[in-house]
Amino acid sequence: MTSAVLVTGGAGYIGSHIVAALARAGRASVILDNFQNSSPGVVARLVRLAGTPIPLVEGDVRDAGVLRATFAAHRIGAVVHCAGMKAVGESSARPLAYWDVNLNGTVRLAEAMGEAGVATLVFSSSCTVYGQPDALPVGEDAPLRPASVYGRTKRAVEEFLRDLAGADARWRIAILRYMNPAGAHPSALIGEAPLGRPNNLVPLMCRAVAGEFDEVPIFGTDWPTPDGTGIRDYIHVDDLAEGHLAALDHLGSHPGVLTLNLGAGRGYSVLEVVGAFEKACGRPVPKVVAPRRDGDIASVYADASRALALLGWRATRGLDAICEDAWRWQRAGGRYA
Numbered sequence: 260m261t262s263a264v265l266v267t268g269g270a271g272y273i274g275s276h277i278v279a280a281l282a283r284a285g286r287a288s289v290i291l292d293n294f295q296n297s298s299p300g301v302v303a304r305l306v307r308l309a310g311t312p313i314p315l316v317e318g319d320v321r322d323a324g325v326l327r328a329t330f331a332a333h334r335i336g337a338v339v340h341c342a343g344m345k346a347v348g349e350s351s352a353r354p355l356a357y358w359d360v361n362l363n364g365t366v367r368l369a370e371a372m373g374e375a376g377v378a379t380l381v382f383s384s385s386c387t388v389y390g391q392p393d394a395l396p397v398g399e400d401a402p403l404r405p406a407s408v409y410g411r412t413k414r415a416v417e418e419f420l421r422d423l424a425g426a427d428a429r430w431r432i433a434i435l436r437y438m439n440p441a442g443a444h445p446s447a448l449i450g451e452a453p454l455g456r457p458n459n460l461v462p463l464m465c466r467a468v469a470g471e472f473d474e475v476p477i478f479g480t481d482w483p484t485p486d487g488t489g490i491r492d493y494i495h496v497d498d499l500a501e502g503h504l505a506a507l508d509h510l511g512s513h514p515g516v517l518t519l520n521l522g523a524g525r526g527y528s529v530l531e532v533v534g535a536f537e538k539a540c541g542r543p544v545p546k547v548v549a550p551r552r553d554g555d556i557a558s559v560y561a562d563a564s565r566a567l568a569l570l571g572w573r574a575t576r577g578l579d580a581i582c583e584d585a586w587r588w589q590r591a592g593g594r595y596a
């Protein structure tokens with residue numbers, strides 16, 4: 260029996276697409292999630308896509324007992340650690356929750372992996388660790404100056420993981436700094452389904468165009484960018500998911516710590532993304548100018564050349580595919596029953 264990949268947060272947006280990508284590659288997953296920001300309904304969809312059962316552990320990544328039982332019950336060869344809290348704005352109001360889940364969750368997970376003799380870990384980090392970079396595109400060696408509590412928790416976890424690998428050469432760790440994941444699986448069986456009002460631009464547009472609420476807030480039109488709106492690097496979630504498989508393969512022959520940006524390598528302004536979405540759905544996006552959000556920055560996009568050089572991975576799906584797939588997911592309901 261080959262070993263499975265434990266995907267913490269595997270019921271969430273990115274985790275579910277990673278589970279689907281693993282299945283496409285013929286690899287088994289185990290999902291661990293407490294459904295803090297997701298629904299159990301995603302698992303049945305994933306089983307449909309995979310055509311095989313996918314074990315689910317409902318539990319908290321901070322719970323040592325749950326982790327120990329998970330490693331004892333399943334033959335796990337590697338872990339992809341997506342479970343975490345991710346809303347930049349909310350993080351400044353709830354630092355305790357963000358530090359606890361993001362940092363303590365990773366410490367408990369690493370402890371359990373150590374006990375179980377599992378040393379391969381892929382960690383969901385974020386381009387928020389850079390803050391506003393001095394130069395763009397931002398490379399992995401740029402200074403880390405996160406502008407939010409959320410970003411500081413990610414930077415701290417990165418430091419923790421480097422300390423771990425520095426003390427024990429058996430660790431094989433990939434720190435993947437995601438740019439802005441968006442879009443959905445082309446089957447429209449899985450997609451971004453945040454509980455409550457979405458925080459990210461693409462799901463906000465999906466739900467606003469579908470009439471679920473009035474207007475999409477454009478957070479700041481006075482940024483130092485050509486059209487005054489923020490510029491981000493949007494990466495299709497399926498490209499991102501495939502980057503995890505490439506990272507796992509790389510770790511198979513490379514111990515130590517690998518730190519990589521996963522992005523498309525180019526930036527689009529909020530208004531450009533709105534335009535692309537309007538083209539994809541054939542309707543206007545209702546929008547309203549809102550003040551800048553706490554912790555936001557003007558512009559960030561990745562130098563993605565290290566991922567290409569080391570993993571042979573690059574994003575292949577563009578902004579139009581992102582918008583078309585997201586809109587297809589919304590038209591199919593945009594949620595799990």
Ligand SMILES: NC(=O)c1ccc[n+]([C@@H]2O[C@H](COP(=O)([O-])OP(=O)(O)OC[C@H]3O[C@@H](n4cnc5c(N)ncnc54)[C@H](O)[C@@H]3O)[C@@H](O)[C@H]2O)c1
Nearest residue numbers: 268271272273293294295296297319320342343345383385
């Ligand atoms: N979506 C983005 O824009 C983005 C960008 C960069 C990095 N990331 C990181 O990628 C990871 C996944 O993000 P996502 O967009 O899929 O978010 P998500 O909220 O959809 O998924 C996270 C999953 O983790 C689960 N979870 C949260 N706390 C948990 C806990 N204590 N125990 C067990 N499960 C728990 C949630 O229920 C959810 O299913 C996060 O670590 C996030 O910080 C996301």
